[in-house]
Amino acid sequence: MMRMHVLACLLLALPVVHGLSRADCTNFNMNNQETRILELLCTRTAVINKQIVFGHPSDSKKFLVCSDVGVGCSGTCANGASFDKVKNTCGSAAIICTLPSGADTSIPTQPLGATFQNPCSSAGSRTCFLINHSMKNRFIICERSTTQVPMVGQCLAGFEFNFASQTCMKVKEQITTCNNGVNPCKPIPITEKVISADRLYFGCSDDPTKFIHCDRWGKMTVKQCKNKTVWSQTALACASD
Template sequence: MKYLVIVLFVGVALAAPSENKRDSYQNVVNPCRSNANNRVYYPHPRDQTKFLQCDVFGRMFVIQCPAGEIYNQATTTCIRQQTTTSQTTNTGVQNPCTTANVNSGKIYFSVATDSHQFIECDLNGNANILTCPSQLLWDENRLSCVYQFQTGVMVTTPNPNGGLGGIANPCRGSATSHQFFSHPDATKFIQCDIAGDAFVLSCPSGLVWNQFATTCVSPYNMVAGR
């Protein structure tokens, strides 16, 4: 009888799922059900090669990045793993990559001393400093690198309405409450000011405009229907 109890105990112990062997497609808390900010994309809490996508019904989809790429919430894209990073050491700033934050999917934080940089936590709790693409600043509210005017600093240009390519100025139409519009050139977009003038701006190199997300994203996102 004693041996039978031991065998049963071992069998139960081996049957219990471990944290490291959890199915990364199934054992994930759905952030889309309490999505007050209507965010579309979230990082996967345990697997950097995947990300979470929400639909309008609050359903969550786990998406696999292409081979050799990891998800970057700052650009809401999958990027090559050799992205340049620097681990935060001796910065005098407390490491925000606590176990509680990482397990809840909170892996991006601002850098108080540089608005062009942000902190990304890896699954081991290490904090890495990344730099936003040229012309972009980190926005802690959106957890993304955004254009300066999207963080409250207006980017000016001496050529309002220039480069519209003969298309009508969308800033003076019925949808005047909208600030950003797509441009016939996918690498550009149109920004409206309060006077109804249109400013044509270019996305950073390698990115294209996504009207749904109102930001510049990787062309991979457009191909994938994101």
């Protein structure tokens, strides 16, 4: 009875290994590096205790499995996931957040500047979530796996990010009459370090070859497009008609 009790305790002390096994291998022809690692790790003790799964020495998405003492095979985690060397199994599949509709895919995303406070804590447990940027035509991409360095994307010209729909939406044309004496410019607080261009430029409904430029203090200046071009509020520039 005592022997059986001791044996039961020993069995409970052994690690219980779940997950990957030799059945998950996809390659049984090992290179020199893999062979040396398997010879080192696949000891008799490891095989008996079923501690047979290890991270690959040069590829974070692969793993090695001992099939016997000193020999084994390799496999690749599914869906681009990386091997978790702490849990000795494949982690969650790699997450790639796609850009929202209306985003300018020709402009690479950039890391959020160090001067901005990281807002991604509000994303909670959601895998991919978009947050408003101080510039209306940009958005912050919060990924659960990379919340320490959020990325910033940009909407197409004439589009602004809409938080509610999580998309870039076309801005209504900001057209005003230039010769009626009404100033559409509004002062911008000095605390705002980055100013969206659509707050500084307005088209002229009474003369499409002109536009209004606003300075930070709300001063209005009417300017003339050159070379027979007309003002485009969508592009926020003078363009060919």
